[in-house]
Amino acid sequence: MNPCAFLREDFFYSSIYKFSTFLNHQIIKFPNQYIITSKSYLCRMIRITKIFTFETAHVLYNYDGKCKNMHGHSYKLFVTVKGNPINDLDNPKNGMVVDFGDIKKIVKSEIIDLWDHAVLVNGASPHKDLGQDLEHKGHKVIFCSYQPTCENMLYDIAEKIKSKLSGDVTLAYLKLHETENSYGEWFAEDN
Numbered sequence: 001m002n003p004c005a006f007l008r009e010d011f012f013y014s015s016i017y018k019f020s021t022f023l024n025h026q027i028i029k030f031p032n033q034y035i036i037t038s039k040s041y042l043c044r045m046i047r048i049t050k051i052f053t054f055e056t057a058h059v060l061y062n063y064d065g066k067c068k069n070m071h072g073h074s075y076k077l078f079v080t081v082k083g084n085p086i087n088d089l090d091n092p093k094n095g096m097v098v099d100f101g102d103i104k105k106i107v108k109s110e111i112i113d114l115w116d117h118a119v120l121v122n123g124a125s126p127h128k129d130l131g132q133d134l135e136h137k138g139h140k141v142i143f144c145s146y147q148p149t150c151e152n153m154l155y156d157i158a159e160k161i162k163s164k165l166s167g168d169v170t171l172a173y174l175k176l177h178e179t180e181n182s183y184g185e186w187f188a189e190d191n
């Protein structure tokens, strides 16, 4: 490159760098162009959601409604995490809060693989005997330490997911549909 051309380019780059810094923006240099972009746009907090489904039975001890009878639901779970997207061209996850695939691995191993096509019983109630009888007959039983309602399942799901998240990524929100018209919600700010 002609030294004079280089100096001119260097001076130009230096000038727009100062200008972009003054505006709290960052400059991205490409071979034939410069892009000035807002730092805040790249670094602000954002939420991402992944949706899961699983088929699970439950039975509620001492309940006075239909759910006292063992039955199943096609549960639909919304998992929302939040964080700052990675801003690093050398990082394969550049531009992501977290890889959707990583959320899937956590929810699958911690919840879906365990609960899908299983029956949740309240292991802290006389239903423990019912669960043990089913288990002895070869059925997949999950002994919960709580009444397996939509609400308590959400607390459990939240703890399981939180224990596996790392870095600055945190659990923000959960929604668990028991039916199309009935669901519970868990908000990080409430807990």
Ligand SMILES: [Zn+2]
Binding pocket: 058, 067, 071, 072, 073, 178
């Ligand atoms: Zn139910």
